[in-house]
Amino acid sequence: MARALAGDATARRGDKESIQKKSASNISSPLYTLLGAFRDSVLRSDSLMRRIIPALAILFILILAVFRTGDLASEFSETRNAAQTTLSLMATVVATRLNTEEEILPERGYRTTLKRLLADSLPPGATSNARLFLVADQAGTIVASAPARPALESRPITDLLAPSQPLTVFGARAGVLSVPVDLGGIDGAEQVLATVHHLDGQLGMVAVLQPESAIYSNWRDDLSANVTLFVGTSLVLLAVVYGFFSQATRAEHADDMYAATRARIDTALTHGRCGLFDWDLSRGRMFWSSSLYELLGREPKDDILSFADVSDITHPDDIDLLGLAEHLLESGETLVDETFRMRHADGSWIWLRARGEIQSEPGRAEPHLIGICIDITEQHQLAEQSRMADLRLRDAIETISEAFVLWNAKNELVICNSNYQSLHSLPNSAVKSGTPYKDVMAAASNSEVAPQPVTVTQRGGAPEGSYEAQLEDGRWLQISERRTKDGGFVSVGTDITALKKHEEKLMDSEKRLKATVTDLQKSRKTLEVQARQLVDLADKYQEEKTNAEAANKAKSEFLANISHELRTPLNAIIGFSDIMTQEMFGPIGTDRYSDYCKDIYSSGTYLLNVINDILDMSKIEAGRMSIETEIVNAAASAADAGRIVTGAATEKNITVTADVSEDAHVHADKRALKQILLNLLANAVKFTPDNGTVALKARPRGDKLRFEVTDTGIGISERDIERLAQPFVQVENQFTKTHQGSGLGLAIARSLVELHGGKLTIESEVKKGTTVSFTLPLADEQQNG
Template structure:
């Protein structure tokens, strides 16, 4: 059932007052809430701005650090040992040519790039964790992405962060590949330098600005009798001089110091040079020079040969001065003698003219006399030959035949002598003329052998020949045949019965060579020098029974020389004699004749010992 409504009626003022109170409370709450919200928004915005600014600062710092590490060829390591993960900076990836792989690497990824011959890093870390080492400074190699090895020098130490149970290994790795390459080059250069210094002939030593030994060679070590223990680089000058033995010095130059050790360079001076003579008479030149870094180098050069030459030069100079004084002293004498020599020269010229005139007169006289003698000799030889041959009747008395034979032989011998004298006089007077032309050497030899073969047969001498089929020389045929007959006849004359004579011919370079070798009595060394002198004969047993004018060889030698050839005689007593004749070889084809006139010169014959 409907019960009705209860209406409460309040005064209007009371109601408005209550409303205003409620509105005020709500507005106040709203304003306060809004203010709180504004404050919260403002704080959030400020915090966000600070975070963005911090991120930007961190990015810039990271970029700068990476750039600095990259410029220094360095890489940053942070190894979380407990978790087995390693942080690398971007520059570390760049050193190995790798692309960045996330934030961390595993130890396995790093270990597979380590060189197998280097000490493992994990073993070093174990030593550090056990308290054996507070930090590491280690060189090792890692493989580049291109396959070559990169040398790194790692410097790291253990770092414990708050809230961590185990420490991290934090450090830096420096790329020292270029340094290693330069070190290797420096080592090779140093070895080459040491080898070069060791192989020089001088004693060499180099000291640094602190008077410590840099290097020396074995020559320096031997000079001062230094043990190897003090010759190591870094030894002090005092240590070296304390054990060094000074060589005994016999003589010093004016600028010499009291020692051969390089400690005598005056302050402010660039160097010093002096000479010393050692006990073994060797001379050393010591050259000491300051280096740019304040050290000094000393080189000891053996100048013994130079000193010897210098002494010889001084001696020569003294001799020269003495000679000059002697020359000046004898100058007056020479001037006096010059006048006497001029007088003698004038006298000699007059005597020479008279001698030449007398020689010409003698040659003309001999030529005329030979011509006058040949006319009666021809009659004597002819009539004695008629009697010997009994052409006009038989001679009953044998003694007359013997006399006729002796007259014929003596006349023939005298005719030969006259012919030789006539030839010699023509040569001396310059009145002989030769026609030099191309001729066959074997043919001329055959003609000469045919003429002499009768004498050889009578004397029991065997003639042998060894001639080529063709050999041509430039010579006068008549004179060449005369020479061959003369030489062969001499060989037959002085070869005993059952002996032999061999004549051969051959070409030797641009000369035709004719060799006549006999097995005769030979000639002793003291007699062979007489050969070729006009009217001289070698004395032996056969010359006493075999006559001769002594002109044959002289004429033969002159004729061969006029043919532009040479004649050489080699002999040994009791074994035989060998005569060698050389003539210019004739070229192929026709050669023109050449007229040669005697120059009136009688040359000695070339002689030697047969062997």
């Protein structure tokens, strides 16, 4: 017994290990291929065979009928020839024997002697089968018969034979003829075979007759048997053909019904997003319905799938098909309900739920897992979305400041937040889903509401289902309750203790307010007059504001126009003074004139710069200043601005430094960036005492480049920083002013920075220095390349 169990365990392990190998070998075996080809050939020729087999059966019946007819005709001819030969031979034998007898005299006893001689002359069995021997004398009268026929004796033989054939036809060696003869039977004349032989001597002739009915009796029996057998065989064969045709018709109709039913089932399965499968667990082979192929976006086919084919498109993290097969074979379980993913033809994963039962066909030991696969991708996604929505809902409920609770139609707890739990001091065991309302309230240490009627009040103007309640600890709640569609209700409680206290204070102050109502009524008229005055003032303010805006616009246009008008003569003044200073057309003569020319040139240049600043500021205020950003090298712009202020800095012995990386690039308008840096450096140099320093730095800050201009100048007080960047604003007034300028440098720089989307920042300390900074977007080095 132990040896048998060990052998069985070894065989079972071998079956487990060979599942995958069998699946491939069974599919690729020549016999399976041959059977498949034969099956396909039979299916293709089935319709043709249904039409050919009935025709072959009818043809077989016709051939059999022709063959048996010919055979029976041949037997009939042979029977007739044999009868004719027999009659002829017997007639010859009798005639020979009678001729050898001595002369027979016509005496008394003549007929008796002749009968005896005739009987002795007959061969053995000559009278069998209804043969009749007649002897006639020379006058043609029948004198003897064997077997004896007294009714025929003494009759002329011509009465028997002559009516149909002249007697002369029967010669001495005449053949056997078929003639109608009346032998005195009940049916009258009948057809017989007759032969006549003439005798020598006193006797005339001997005739031998045999009815054809007796001759052909055996043939007719064979004919009846053959006809009966043929008719029976034909009827049986026709019945078989009819049954085959009927069965074929029913089979064809059944095939049509099967095809239509299968098409309907496949359509229903396809629209139902499901498919059928049949898994041979012992061999590893699997059959899929066409709807299951279409479910996975694959071409339907009637081939059997191997275990490896199915395992390759199954997600390994969801299910182990080999382990499932081993478990089913070992445990004996029959029901399967698994959820897993399979790869779609487009590469995506489809969630399937497989439900099936193991069945064994009668007479076969191989178990088959037969079931259905349902596409649950949408349900899985909806479940995941529902889970996420539930988490979001719980988070939302938890984050609200009010106490929230939801009860179902059975007054059982569905969900509540921590505020509700802490409000009633509920333990964790009491806030589980499904806990009845009475149990929750019984576990609450702060659940009972004070019983006095004044405790629960319906607030004026509150919606239906909203009320105020006072708890035992003295706190007040604003409770809003609404019924849900399923019969439950949701309750939201807001702590309004502070509001109630505030209401009490309001009640106290209401009396004081009533006292002031009279005074307010008296002053109402005064307020109405003041209101009308305010309306008039507002209208005047709007009018003055419009006028101011128009004046500001006119001012900007005037400045722009006057700047254009002043630039033309200034350019001439600057040009001519420069020519005179350079003495291009000869010496001036007096050195004082040369100094005057230099003063004229410097004053004109200063005035032109002021006008340019005014013109730029006017464009900015009028909104006509536009920038075109590009990738600009920050170091190059800084170097250009530094060279321009170098002259002014050298005169005051001010050191100007620029610390900007050569590979620093920004998105900016090149001219605007240069003007920003130039204005900031020029201001720094202007307000820095002799022997001071001015530093320009640029450092990356995230995706920005931060520019900083730092000086060691006079500094700016905190109260002046806010208004310093306004147009035409200077910290020094006309009485304390020590530096020239229009007051537009910082304003223009700030406006240009804001056009780039940045912001200008000023940090300063009096008598220590100032730092002006702004940022611009960094440019990618690859774009620059």
